[in-house]
Amino acid sequence: MLRLAEVSIDIAHRIARGGIDEDLAGARGVNSDGDGQKALDVIADDAFRAALQDTAVRYYASEEQEEAVVVNPAGTLALAIDPLDGSSNIDTNLSIGTIFAIYPAEASAAQSFLRNGADLLAGGYVIYGPQCCLVVSFGAGTLKYVLDPETQGFVLVDAAVKVPPSSSEFAINASNYRHWPKPIRAYIDDCVAGTEGPRGRNFNMRWLASLVAETHRIISRGGVFLYPRDSRKGYEQGRLRLLYECAPIAFVITQAGGGATDGENPILTAAPAHLHARTPFVFGSSEKVARISAYHDLPEHETSALFGNRGLFRS
Secondary structure, X not given: XXXXXXXXXXXXXXXXXXXXXXXXXXXXXXXXXXXXXXXXXXXXXXXXXXXXXXXXXXXXXXXXXXXXEEOOOOOOEEEEEEXXXXXXXXXXXXXXXXXXXXXXXXXXXXXXXXXXXXXXXXXEEEEEOOOEEEEEEOOOOEEEEEEEOOOOXXXXXXXXXXXXXXXXXXXXXHHHHHHOXXXXXXXXXXHHOHHHXXXXXXXXXXXXXXXXXXXXXXXXXXXXXXXXXXXXXXXXXXXXXXXXXXXXXXHHHHHOOOEEEOOOOEHHHOOXXXXXXXXXXXXXXXXXXXXXXXXXXXXXXXXXXXXXXXXXXXX
C-alpha cells in the first residue's frame, strides 16, 4: 500500500502539471483489449509496475497489459490494477483515478486472479480531483484518506465510511437507452417519471464517464450507478472489467454498507473467466441496488407492462 500511495502522489502531481511539461491526453494507440490509450495510461502503468519490483507483490495484472507479469517471484500478493481510470476525461480536467485489487498470490497468475472478489485482501481507488483521496478497504470497513498538499502525505479523515442509504440521484449513460434490457428501461422510466410516476418523487441523473468519480460521489452522498449489458456488439456482457474495476469498487462499496451487483447477482460472487472479462455493473445505496434486482426478478409480462405503459423514452 505504501508504494501504491507513493506512485499515486506522483501521478497527482503530474496531472496537476499536465499541459505544462507534457501532453498527458495524447493518444498512445490501443491496449490489448482494443480500447484507446492515452499517454497517462501508459505512464501510470509503467510507474506502478516499476514501483512494485521489490515488494511483496508476486503477480501484477494491469488493464493496460495483455497478460499478468511476475514482479517478485518470492512475493505473496497479487495486484490487479486499472492504472488510470477515466482517461477520456484527462483533457477536460474532470476527476480521474486509479483502481486496485489485492489478492493472495497462488501458484499461478490465473489461480491468483480468476477468483471471486470475496477473496480480496484489499481493494480501493485513488481519485485525482480538486482533492486527491485514497479510499480503501481491508475487509473490515472502508477508510478515506485525503492527500495533504502541504506535507504530501495521506491523512485519514474517515475511518468508517458509510454509503448514504437514500438519495435522489442515479448515474447512467442515457444515450444508450434504446439498447438496454427491459428491466433497466423500466427502472429508469420510473425514476424519470418523477412525482407523477410510481416512485412519487423527482430524481436527478448524473453521468461523468469516470468510474472513480461516480464512486466517490456515491460514497459521499448516495445514489446508484448503472452500466448494464445491452444489445450492441461488444456490450452483451457489459463493458467494465470485473477484475480491475468492478470487484474492487464492489468491495469498497459493500464494506461501506452499500450494494453491488451485475443487475441481478452480487458482483463479489463472480469469478472472471479471463483477465479482461467484462460484466454489467450496478452499485450504490443498498435499497436502490436491491430495487433494480427486483425489476429483473419480475416475470417477463410484468416487465413488458411496466415498460409499455409508463415508458417516457419509448422506442
